[in-house]
Amino acid sequence: MKLQNGFRNRVGRYAAGLLTGAALISMVGTTAMAAGITQKKGVAGDGNTSVKNITLTKKVLTDGNTYAPATSFTFNVTKGQQGEYDGNPVLAGIEGGLSAITTVSFTPGEIPEGETMPGVYTGTATLQVNEAVFKDKAPGIYHYQVKEGTPETPYEGIDYDDTIYDVYVYVYVKDGNPYVGNVVSTKTTMVEEDGEKVAKTEKADLIFENDYGQKNNMTHDITFTKEVTGNQGDKNKLFTFNVKVQGASGEWYKVLIKTDGNSEAREEHLESGAASVGYEIKDTGSIQIFGLTKGDIYTVEEADYGKDGYTTTYQGGEKTGTVDEDHTAVKVINDRTTAAPTGIVLTAAPYALLMGLAGVLGFFFRRRGSHTR
Template identity: 45%
Template sequence: MNKKTAGRISAMAMASMMMMSVCVVNASAEENEPITQLNLKKTVTTDGNTYQPNTSFSFHVENGEAAENWRDNVVYAGVTGGITATQTIGFQPSGEDTLAAAYSKNATLEINAEVFEHAGVYHYVVTEDAGSYEGIDYDTAGRDVYLFVYNGADGALYVGNVITENNGEKGDLEFINDYGAENDTTHDVTIKKTITGNQGVKNKSFEFKVAVNGGQGELYKVVVKKNANAQALTEYITSNEAETSYQISDTGSITIYGLTESDKYTVTETDANKDGYTTTIDGETTATGTKTGTTKEDGTVVQYVNEKDAAVVTGVAKKYTPYVLLVGAAGAFGSVFFRRKRA
């Protein structure tokens, strides 16, 4: 092969490579349909016993930096308005919800190709706005988004491809917030009932009223067992609403889930200190039967004990003691009298 032939082949190869490179930004509309929206997924993870939070999440878009070589492409800094985040994603708990380890909802970001002056790959960064909802760790790490802007057959520019990265890895545009799954910010408290004493009735039911003062609109899972062997009943209570009544007996329990640090629970045994029972809460006597508190850890227990013992009756013994003594003395005198008579 002479130099002239080799040069022709080299030139052809170079032209082919240039065409392949140019094809990245010059695909026809038939090959790539215009993309006008970018899907965004929002996920909140829990311990599986917590309702979804009553809050909304918002996002913002910044123009990313240019790069000389990103996945074999020259990348331009984003142009303002190429991607806009106008939607917020709202979560709202409902008593009809099925409790889950994760709750997800979707939104869309708007893509506008009209802001670009020429074809190319443009870099953006999408970030979740940091919030202040108690118990949530916000996922505020930015996601890199690359828009591939092409020349259309009619000469108009359009976005024909989008690549999303998180720490350099391709993937869907998703933000995940921890709400008690790993960060241990949601907790439970259990009210336990014990009946003691020689006159305590083990199967007697006692009424308990429970309320939680927490974030507005929050729901809390409640599991009630009338006694240790009874079937567990799962219900829920709403924050800042009227007390809910439950009936439990000896070894029974009421467990409230999904409590964050400042959520205040209030428990009242309406039958405390009645019908001869003496009521204590965590070993302390109580006049009202009410316990109010917060918890920062799982497995918190509030122990209610109702004790009833028979009083020692001494009045009867004192009343008849003289007669008993007289009868005893008479018996002793009679025994001596008859013994002497035989003699």
């Protein structure tokens, strides 16, 4: 909002501004702001009828592999300053004239069959206009500001929107009674012009966007791949992995399971803090978990196959830990190697020697016996 310098020296102008509402009532058919505008970006109302509620939109932006966060978003409405907007004098907002009466809550849930996980989760809240507040006030344009509330404990992985919207409530008079015929919201952004950053204010719908892994790189994935080695390793054997994640209460995590490298991925989900879920994969198979933030603790533990002669090692990561980057990869190697039998010849040699010696002695005894006849 462009603030008018030297406000105190322009009392006359603002006094005239107080009569704006009364004048506007006779100009309803010709005033650009009030002439039947109901859908125009950043503008609510047609100037003739009361505006009771204004819709506010909340969007959570993800990487397309992350469930909606299990959290709620609130919004704050504060009184704005006196000043000027669109060539008209503006009055400071009056307490209670505009208020946020609802929050936006998100809950993870099943994705309908045949649909893919959305990249944007959307919800709406309501800003309520209280015309009674303006009953004994002069008609005119009243200034408020709307912004998103930031919780004491922010939801992990989310960047909260710090946009501040300037909202102008147009109070008109009809038959001696005040009513709000228009509400206009604007947003100021910094744009580059002639190599310099300048502030640009435009009408804008009340939309707050929270980055939850789309661009801020705060949600990650990890993949566990199975490899069977050794001269007696069975590449067709199914190995069971017990998988769980401990994160924020109510949070869900997408899981893709491939029985082997050529299998079609099967999509499941894990719920934060729930008991382990067992998945079976074989050589070249994999288990991939999405939507992990830095505080989420995953556990992907293979069952014990030592009794079957396998030695298990984790390569590139641990069976329990946290993830701080995308595409983290861990290879779980099951080796079953049996050495070829050795020492058979040496063990049999003495017996073979004795048998050979017995044969030789037998030959001589037979020869000797034949000469004595």
